[in-house]
Amino acid sequence: MKLLNEIIDALSSQESSLTGALLKTKVLLHHIGHKELVEWVNHELNGYPHDGELPEYRILPAQVLANLANMAYQVNSHPIPLGHLDDEVRERFEAAKMYQSLAVLEKLTADEDGVLESPIPMQYNGIFGGSLANGYKIQRVWSSIGKADVAQIFIQVRSRLLDFVLELKEQIGDNVPDQEIKKRTDSIDASSLFSNAIFGNNTTIVVGNHNSQDVTNIIAKGNFPALAEHLKKHGIAESNIAELQTAIKTDENTLEVRQKQFGPAVKTWLQNMLSKAVDASWNIELGVASSLLATALQNYYGWP
Structure with a gap:
């Protein structure tokens, strides 16, 4: 006891x-x-192993952000609309799966910044860029995860x-x-x-x-x-x-x-x-x- x-x-x-x-x-x-x-x-x-099932509390909401530019302007950390994507594709980027140990997560949340960034490979730039107007092109894109969610x-x-x-x-x-x-x-x-x-x-x-x-x-x-x-x-x-x-x-x-x-x-x-x-x-x-x-x-x- x-x-x-x-x-x-x-x-x-x-x-x-x-x-x-x-x-x-x-x-x-x-x-x-x-x-x-x-x-x-x-x-x-x-x-957790990446080929295993995660508890639901380890699947966090994420927001896709990007740095954009056209011939005249530069825009940083801009939310990317995903309404044109299939639900399965959207969920892949709007749901962050946290496989890391608690010790690693603790270190990730120790910095003063309020968010974590998960880089998205460049080959997806074309998919996300389909919703942009005024000639904007994606320079860098990532998923943003709130540290409060990780906590x-x-x-x-x-x-x-x-x-x-x-x-x-x-x-x-x-x-x-x-x-x-x-x-x-x-x-x-x-x-x-x-x-x-x-x-x-x-x-x-x-x-x-x-x-x-x-x-x-x-x-x-x-x-x-x-x-x-x-x-x-x-x-x-x-x-x-x-x-x-x-x-x-x-x-x-x-x-x-x-x-x-x-x-x-x-x-x-x-x-x-x-x-x-x-x-x-x-x-x-x-x-x-x-x-x-x-x-x-x-x-x-x-x-x-």
Whole structure:
């Protein structure tokens, strides 16, 4: 139980190392006799194979930008319209697949710039140039990925893994000696717990204070009153909830939402709420706040 509690403590605090929590999770999975579940942990630590399937939270929205020029003018970082392309081709460039390890992603987001660039080979210039007027030609083209979107990967991994270990602890029970955990988990379908938390349509809302968490299943897809009531119970002001409702409506037709990612307005709202956790104007631990908000919104949208 000590190892399980250490993982929960690490995942509940943004100050604790996510890599450390993942490594301890590997030890835990071996200890309870479920080595087959280590693959996801290894992929997050080492990166995903390019010929394998990525979790949806690692497929991010991207915008195609280009430097353009004609006989008279030069235009830099200009959005390229893609409406003339087939949906399959558009998705290839508007959906960025992030195969890198968490350590690499952390380094990529460490710089001050707010975006990442993924170069697009020159042979595609002709395809993108078909929508341009006034004699403009493409000099360079790339996909732009917001670092805030990349940062959501860390929140997703932390939140989903926290869902699993909390559910596992609840089913094992409190104050179980470490040597008894394996025996307790023999009667638990740990594989399903893990799959539902990490990959499935998980409707678990994780709330709590420090080492005490309550788990409830109360938010159905599209049920904003239930979402609002849940947030209100955990100290979020009605004015902030109204702002969230406006943000959700603003984002409802955005590319990000179609790709099962939070839209720009909701991301701004999330950042504002997390800043309240930091400056203590919202009395909740930062790590718990990020898990609470991200998971609650995913449940509202009906995302896995």
